[in-house]
Amino acid sequence: MRFIGRAIFVLSALAGTGPLCAESVAVAVAANFRVPMQALVEAFGGHHEVTLISGSTGGLYAQIVNGAPYDVFIAADSERPRLLGQSGLAAAATQFTVASGQLVLWSANRELQPNADIRDLLGDDIRFLAIANPALAPYGEAARQSLVQLGIWEKFASRLVYGTNVAQAYAMVATGNAEFGLVALSQVMDEKTPGSYVIVPSTLHEPINQDAILLNRGAGNPAATSLIEFLSSSPARSLIRQFGYRADL
Amino acid sequence: MDLGPVWISLKLASVTVVVLILIGTPLAWWLAFTRSRWRAIVEALVALPLVLPPTVLGFYLLILLGPAGPVGRFWVQLTGDTLTFSFLGLVIASVLYSFPFAVQPLQSAFESVGRAPLEAAATLGASPIDAFVRVASPLALRGYVTAIVLGFAHTLGEFGVVLMVGGNIPGVTKVVSIAIYEQVETLTYSQAHYLSAGLLAFSFVVLLLVYVINRRIPINRIQA
Numbered sequence: 001m002r003f004i005g006r007a008i009f010v011l012s013a014l015a016g017t018g019p020l021c022a023e024s025v026a027v028a029v030a031a032n033f034r035v036p037m038q039a040l041v042e043a044f045g046g047h048h049e050v051t052l053i054s055g056s057t058g059g060l061y062a063q064i065v066n067g068a069p070y071d072v073f074i075a076a077d078s079e080r081p082r083l084l085g086q087s088g089l090a091a092a093a094t095q096f097t098v099a100s101g102q103l104v105l106w107s108a109n110r111e112l113q114p115n116a117d118i119r120d121l122l123g124d125d126i127r128f129l130a131i132a133n134p135a136l137a138p139y140g141e142a143a144r145q146s147l148v149q150l151g152i153w154e155k156f157a158s159r160l161v162y163g164t165n166v167a168q169a170y171a172m173v174a175t176g177n178a179e180f181g182l183v184a185l186s187q188v189m190d191e192k193t194p195g196s197y198v199i200v201p202s203t204l205h206e207p208i209n210q211d212a213i214l215l216n217r218g219a220g221n222p223a224a225t226s227l228i229e230f231l232s233s234s235p236a237r238s239l240i241r242q243f244g245y246r247a248d249l
Numbered sequence: 250m251d252l253g254p255v256w257i258s259l260k261l262a263s264v265t266v267v268v269l270i271l272i273g274t275p276l277a278w279w280l281a282f283t284r285s286r287w288r289a290i291v292e293a294l295v296a297l298p299l300v301l302p303p304t305v306l307g308f309y310l311l312i313l314l315g316p317a318g319p320v321g322r323f324w325v326q327l328t329g330d331t332l333t334f335s336f337l338g339l340v341i342a343s344v345l346y347s348f349p350f351a352v353q354p355l356q357s358a359f360e361s362v363g364r365a366p367l368e369a370a371a372t373l374g375a376s377p378i379d380a381f382v383r384v385a386s387p388l389a390l391r392g393y394v395t396a397i398v399l400g401f402a403h404t405l406g407e408f409g410v411v412l413m414v415g416g417n418i419p420g421v422t423k424v425v426s427i428a429i430y431e432q433v434e435t436l437t438y439s440q441a442h443y444l445s446a447g448l449l450a451f452s453f454v455v456l457l458l459v460y461v462i463n464r465r466i467p468i469n470r471i472q473a
Contacts, residue, residue, distance in 0.1 A: 050382030127331065133431065175311045176318075177416075179332065
C-alpha cells in the first residue's frame with residue numbers, strides 16, 4: 001500500500017509539471033524511418049524534447065485511433081495519414097510527403113554492375129527472391145509492381161519468399177537464405193553492407209511515400225507544429241537524402 | 250475463404266507432435282532419472298524457447314538452417330534443397346520452439362511414476378524396454394495427453410518463428426496464424442474473425458478435452 005501511495009504521489013507530481021514540458025513532442029514514426037528521424041530530431045534543435053515511438057504503420061495507426069498520446073505521425077505510406085485526416089483524428093491540411101523510399105535489388109554475395117538490367121540479373125538459377133509482403137508493406141507492393149512491369153512476376157511467383165516488412169526481407173538475404181531481395185536503398189547504402197545492389201527505376205512502381213501529419217493532440221503544441229514545418233525545410237530534405245530517400249518536392 | 254493455411258497448420262502441428270513425442274520421451278526419461286550434473290544444463294536448454302522472443306529464435310534458426318549455416322549447408326549438400334522456406338524447415342523450427350511444452354509434462358509424469366514400479370517389473374523378469382512400454386508409459390498417460398495437446402496447440406498458435414523460417418509461401422509455408430495476421434493488418438476483419446474465432450474455439454475444445462481426459466485417467470492404473 002505504501003508503494004501505491006508513493007506511486008500516486010509521484011504520478012501526480014509529474015502531472016503537475018505539465019506546463020513546464022510544453023516543448024515536448026511525441027512522434028509516432030514508422031520503424032523504417034526511425035534512424036533518419038533521429039538525425040532530423042537532432043538537427044531540429046536541443047530546446048525541444050522529442051520522443052520517438054516506432055512501430056509498424058498499421059500498429060501505430062491502430063494505437064492512434066484508440067487514443068494514443070502522440071502529436072505527430074510519420075507513416076510508411078500515404079494511406080494511413082489520409083484515413084486519420086478523414087476521420088477527424090488529425091489535421092488533414094497538414095499531411096505532406098516527408099520522403100520517398102527507393103527500391104533496390106540487392107544480393108549479399110554477388111557483385112552487380114550498378115546499371116545492369118534487372119531481368120538479366122534475375123536468371124533461372126535463382127532459388128529464392130525475398131520481398132516484403134505486398135499486402136502489408138509499401139516496399140512489398142512496390143516490388144510486386146516492379147516485377148509485373150518487368151514481365152517477370154509470373155516467372156518468379158513460385159520463388160518469392162515474403163517478409164512481414166522490408167526489414168525481414170532484408171534479413172532473409174543477409175543470412176544467405178535468399179540470393180536476391182527487393183529491399184530499401186536506405187537499408188543497403190551503408191558501406192558496411194555486404195554485397196551490392198542495383199536501384200530499381202522508380203518508373204516501375206508507384207512512389208513509396210512516407211507521409212507526415214499533425215495529430216489532434218499536437219494541434220495546440222507549438223513544438224509539434226514547428227517540427228512539422230522543419231521536416232519540409234531544405235536542411236531537413238538534404239539530411240533525408242543522405243539516408244537513401246528522395247525528398248525533392 | 251482460402252482454407253489452405255488451415256490445412257498446412259494442422260499438418261504441421263500433427264507432424265511436429267509425432268516428432269516431439271519420439272524425441273521428447275527418451276530425453277524426458279533421462280531428465281527424470283539421471284543424476285548427471287548435465288541435467289540442470291539440459292533442463293535450462295529445453296526451457297529456453299519459453300523465454301526467448303520468437304523473433305530471436307526465428308532469426309537464429311534462419312542463420313542455422315540457411316544455406317550458409319552449419320545445418321543448412323549440410324542439408325543442401327545432402328539433398329540439393331534448402332531447409333529454410335520449406336515445410337521440413339517449419340517442422341524443425343516447430344519442434345524446437347514447442348520442445349518444452351512436450352518435454353516438461355513428460356518429465357514430471359515420469360518423475361511421479363518413480364523407480365519403484367520399474368524395479369518391481371524388473372524383479373518379475375521384464376526387460377527395461379518391456380518395463381517402459383508396459384508399466385511406465387501407461388502410468389505416465391496423463392503426461393502424454395498433456396504433452397501431445399500442448400505441443401499441438403502451441404505449434405498451431407506460433408507465429409514469429411514460422412514467419413521468419415517459412416517465408417510465408419502460399420500453399421507451402423503460409424500457416425493459419427500468419428494468414429490471420431495478414432488479414433488484421435490489411436483491415437479485412439471479417440475474414441480474420443472467421444479464422445480467429447475458429448482457432449479460439451478449436452483451442453478451447455482441445456484444452457477442455459485435456460482437462461476432462463486427465464480427470465478420467467486414474468493416477469495409478471497399470472494395464473494388465
